[in-house]
Amino acid sequence: MQRPWQLYSSDPAPLDFIEEVKRLHPDAGAITAQLLWQRGYRDLDQQVRVFLDWRYYESASPLEFPEMPAALGRLQQALDQQEKVAIWGDFDTDGVTATAVLWEGLKPLLGAQLVDFYIPNRQHDSHGLSCHGLKALQQKGVSLIITCDTGCTNGAEIAFARKLGMDVIVTDHHTLDPAPLEAVALINPRQLSWEHPLRHLSGVGVAYKFLEAVYAKWPEKTQGYALENLLDLVAIGLIADLVELKGECRYLAQRGLEYLGKRQTLRPGIAALLKGSSNTTARQREISFTVAPRLNAVSRVEGDVRSLITLLTTQNCREAQQLAEHIEQVNADRQRRQKEIAKMAHAKAAQLDLSASRVILLTDDTWPLSLLGLVANDIVKTYGRPAILLQTNPETGMAAGSARSDGFVDLYEALHSQRHLFEKFGGHPYAAGFRLKIDHIPLLAAALNQFLAQQEGTASATPKPLMIDLEVTLDQLKVDLLKELEVLAPFDSTHHPSPRLLVRNVEITQPKENNNKGNQNTRKYLSMVLYDRQRQCTFPAKWWDHQISDCPKGCCDLVIELEQWQSYLSAVIRELRPSATNVIQAASFQSLMDYRDRPYEASVKGLRVETCPTSRESWRQWLQRANREQQPLILAYSPPQEQDALKVWQEFLMLCQQASQQGKHLQREELREHLGIEAATLNYALNVLETLGVKVLHTAEEFWCEWPPQVKSSLQTAAALETFTAAIAEENFRRRYFAAASLQALQETH
Secondary structure (H helix, E strand, C coil): CCCCEEECCCCCCCHHHHHHHHHHCCCCCHHHHHHHHHCCCCCHHHHHHHHHCHHHCCCCCHHHCCCHHHHHHHHHHHHHCCCEEEEECCCCHHHHHHHHHHHHHHHHHHHHHEEEEECCCCCCCCCCCCHHHHHHHHHCCEEEEEECCCCCCCHHHHHHHHHCCCEEEEECCCCCCCCCCCCCEEECHHHCCCCCCCCCCCHHHHHHHHHHHHHHHCHHHHCCCCHHHHHHHHHHHHHHCCCCCCCHHHHHHHHHHHHHCCHHHCCHHHHHHHHCCCCCCCCHHHHHHHHHHHHHHHHHHCCCCHHHHHHHHCCCHHHHHHHHHHHHHHHHHHHHHHHHHHHHHHHHHHCCCHHHCCCEEEEECCCCHHHHHHHHHHHHHHHCCCEEEEEEECCCCEEEEEEECCCCCCHHHHHHCCHHHEEEEEEECCEEEEEEEHHHHHHHHHHHHHHHHHHCCCHHHCCCCEEECEECCHHHCCHHHHHHHHCCCCCCCCCCCCCCEEEEEEEEEEEEEECCCCCCCCCCEEEEEEEECCCCEEEEEEEECCCHHHCCCCCEEEEEEEEEECCEEEEEEEEEEECCCCCEEECCCCCEEECCCCHHHCCCCCEEECCCCCCHHHHHHHHHHHHHHCCCEEECCCCCCCCCHHHHHHHHHHHHHHHHHCCCCEEHHHHHHHHCCCHHHHHHHHHHHHHCCCEEEECCCEEEEECCCCCCCCHHHHHHHHHHHHHHHHHHHHHHHHHHCCHHHHHCCC
16 A cells, blocks of 8 residues: 655745744755744744754753762762772664763763773673673772663662672663662653653763763863763764754754864764765764764674774774774675575565565574664565564574564554563564564464554554655755755654655656675665756656666656765655656645643644643544644643553542442543543453442443442453553553654654
C-alpha cells in the first residue's frame, strides 16, 4: 500500500511576520518565514528569535539537576583527599564523545588524579557497568567513578562498586530504573519536567552540563581551559544520537556546528576523518553521514573503542591521520560485513510467504548482534514492512536482536503488547532491541502477525502520509533557496525534520546507475538530470538504493530534499511517482500552536486543548473538530502526572464499595474522568472486580455492584489485575508522547 502524499494546506504567513523574520537573519526569506509559521514558530520574541540565533537563548543552569550539588560535593572530597578518579563511558558515538568531553574537560581540575577511562568492549560486554570492569579500576586505585551516557539502570553494579570501596557519580540520559541507585549522585534529564529545556539532552549534553557546574565551582583551577572548546564534540554526539534538537539541545548543537564549520577550529581527529570524504569542514550532513558512521563502526567491528578517545582529543596531526586511516579501513570492513549479512537476510526473506506475514522475522546463529539494526533497516526499505533480525545461540537457548519499523507501524506498541516474552526490551516507535528465549520466537512471530492483522483497517495501520512542506519549481532550486532552508538548521528526524519539497511534472533524463564497482562496500544510487520542459531548465538529482528500471515513463512528481555536497547542489529524491496517476492530498487543517510549556500564556483564539490526550482516538477527535471548524488547535495543557496503577485501583475499589453500600449506581463517564483513565481501562478494572466475586451489572451509561459477604481472589484475579496495570502503563506512555511530541509528529498522528 502506497502512503499518501499530503501537502500542507495554504496557511500563509502574514506579511509583517515575513518581514520581521527577514530582519532577524541575513539569509532568511519568505520561504524561511513560511516554514517557521507552518511548524508553529509564530511568536517572534519568545520563539523565532531564539530558534534562529543561539545568542538570544538563555542557557539553563546545570544546578537545575537536583543532585548536582551532591556530585560537586563528592568531587570536592576527591580533590581534598587526592583520590584517583576514572570515567566510565559507552561505545556508541554519543558515549564516545561524552567520554572524550569528560576526559579532556576534567583534566584542568584533576590533573594526574584523573587516571583512566573505561568503555565496555562491544564484542564481549553490553552497555553499562560490569563487575569485571569495576574490579579492573579498583586495581588501579580508583575510588571515584564518573559515568557518562550510562549507569542509571546499574543499581546492582553500583552496589558492588561500593563494596569494593568506590563511589559512583552517574551522568546519563536513559530511562530511569524505578529501583533507587546507591550512587553518590544521579544527573539525568529525565529527573526534570517534560517541558524543561534540559529534558532532551543526550549523554554528551549531560556530560557538558556537568562540566559547566564544575567550571563554575572551581574557576581558578579551570581558567586555563575554555570549556567552549568541547562544543564541537557535543554537537557530534547530539546529532549522532538523533535527539530532538530543541531547547538546550538546539542551543548546544548550533554553537558546536559553528566550531565545526571553521577549518581553523577543527580538531585534528575530526579533520582527518573528513579528509577521507574530501571535506574540509563539518556541517550536520557530514556528521550524520561521515563522522558518526565511522565512529560507530569501530565498536561494531573491533569492539574496543579506546583509540577513538585518542582520535578526538589528540593535538598531534600525524597521530590523528594514522588513526583516521585505520578507522576508514574498519568502516570499509563494517560495510563489507553488513553487505554479507544483508545478502543472507535477503535470501532468507525471499523464502518467506510474505502474503501471510505482516512482519519479517529472520534468525541466524552466525550474525553479529552489532550489525543487525543496520541490516534490518535495509530489509524494511526493500520489503516495505517491519523487520526483526535475531542472533540465536543454541548453547544458551537465547536470542537477541533488533527490530525496525517501516514508519507505518508503531513498533514499541506492537512489541510492548508481547513484553511477557522478553528477558530484556527497550526502544521507541520505529526501533527496538530485545532479548528472549529461542523457544519464544515462534510465539512472538505469531503474536505480532495477529496484532498487526487486528490493526489493519484501523487508523494505526493506515500508511502514515508523507508530509510535504512546500511546492517549488525546478528553476527555484538554487543556492539562495538552500541558504533560506539552512537558516532553520540543525534539523532532526522527529521534532524538526529537513524540509521536504514537491516538484511536479519533470522528466528523468541521463539516468546512470552508480554501483561503485571498484568499492563493493559503497551504497548504490541512481544519478539523473531532471528536466522541466515547460520552463526549459534542468537540475541534477540522485535516488539512493534504486536503479534505472525503477524510473517511470513520462513526467514525474518528486518529493525531494535539497543538499550541497562539497560545492555541488543537487536534489535527493525521497519518493517519485508518475504525474499522470499521482494524487496529492491537501493536509487537513491542523494549525497547531504550542503552549505546553506555558499554558497560562495561551490567550490566542482557537480550540483550546487543556487536558493532555491519553490516546490516538482522543487526539484524532480534536484534529477532526479543528478541520471541521477550520480553527487552530491551542495546546494549552501542562505535562500530566504519571498515574500510579495501585493508587488508581485502590480509589476505584473504594468508590465501588461505597456505592454498593449506599445502593447507588455509578456513571461510567463521571467515574472515568474522576480517575483520569480511558473507557477501556475502566472496563479492565470492572473485570478485576468480577474475578473477586463481585457481581457487576451495567448499562451503556452506568453500572452498579453487588458485593459478596466475603471477597476472594481467584486464579483469574492476578491476570486481570496485570491487564489493568498494563493499561495504566500504556496510558502513561501515551501521555508522555502527547506531552513531549513535536508539532510535526502531532500533525502526522492520526
